[in-house]
Amino acid sequence: MIGCSCPVCVSADPRDQRLRSSIWIRSEQTSLVVDAGPDFRTQMLRTSVRSLDAILLTHAHKDHIAGLDDVRAYNHFQQRPMALYADPRTEEAVRRDFYYAFSDTKYPGTPDIDLFTIRDEPFSVGDIPVMPIRVMHLRMPVLGFRFGDFTYITDANFIEESELDKIRGSRVLVLNALRKEKHLSHFTLSEAIQLAQSLEVPTVYFTHISHQLGQQAVIDAELPPGFQLAYDGLEIRLT
Ligand SMILES: [Zn+2]
Ligand SMILES: [Zn+2]
Ligand SMILES: [Zn+2]
Numbered sequence: 001m002i003g004c005s006c007p008v009c010v011s012a013d014p015r016d017q018r019l020r021s022s023i024w025i026r027s028e029q030t031s032l033v034v035d036a037g038p039d040f041r042t043q044m045l046r047t048s049v050r051s052l053d054a055i056l057l058t059h060a061h062k063d064h065i066a067g068l069d070d071v072r073a074y075n076h077f078q079q080r081p082m083a084l085y086a087d088p089r090t091e092e093a094v095r096r097d098f099y100y101a102f103s104d105t106k107y108p109g110t111p112d113i114d115l116f117t118i119r120d121e122p123f124s125v126g127d128i129p130v131m132p133i134r135v136m137h138l139r140m141p142v143l144g145f146r147f148g149d150f151t152y153i154t155d156a157n158f159i160e161e162s163e164l165d166k167i168r169g170s171r172v173l174v175l176n177a178l179r180k181e182k183h184l185s186h187f188t189l190s191e192a193i194q195l196a197q198s199l200e201v202p203t204v205y206f207t208h209i210s211h212q213l214g215q216q217a218v219i220d221a222e223l224p225p226g227f228q229l230a231y232d233g234l235e236i237r238l239t
């Protein structure tokens with residue numbers, strides 16, 4: 001957090017230095033990221049993501065879309081538009097916030113984006129199967145995604161029973177857990193633990209973590225077996 005000197009913000013543990021939430025998914029043929037927040041450029045540079053076939057958006061909050069302008073680098077090297085998958089509501093916000101990328105008279109060097117609308121049904125990006133999951137962020141619908149045995153959910157504070165069914169059977173679940181204190185639109189740590197336990201997913205990582213939650217080493221030690229905080233640079237292999 002800018003200007004903060006709490007134990008997390010001054011921690012020497014690199015896992016306590018968190019950029020905005022995003023994941024990179026790679027298969028044999030396909031490379032995609034979920035969300036492109038303000039740190040997108042830094043994340044792509046830091047992880048050396050040389051090729052990117054698509055970006056999937058969970059919702060239109062700025063910490064999830066603000067970095068979209070930087071797809072220009074991929075446009076340049078891949079010589080094609082970036083495929084962007086979003087639900088109609090998020091698509092509308094992207095068209096508004098990045099209007100210059102969608103105007104008829106495009107200025108050279110503006111981002112080149114192909115929008116694909118996500119409906120309530122599974123789809124594929126290259127060889128990666130994607131099942132959209134509808135979760136609630138206070139009153140705002142947000143998309144979570146299941147990719148085979150792996151489910152990624154961020155910015156939720158409520159999930160309907162029919163959507164929970166789509167998560168059941170996952171081997172790995174990434175779920176948002178902001179902090180310990182109650183929050184209007186995000187699961188707290190205990191709410192996230194309870195939900196994950198009820199879904200019986202064996203391996204659970206928490207994401208979208210506030211500096212208010214506490215240091216990685218301290219919180220990890222409090223978590224039930226199979227549960228841990230995600231951290232920047234964490235790699236999960238599903239074979
Ligand atoms: Zn802090
Ligand atoms: Zn949000
Ligand atoms: Zn967020």
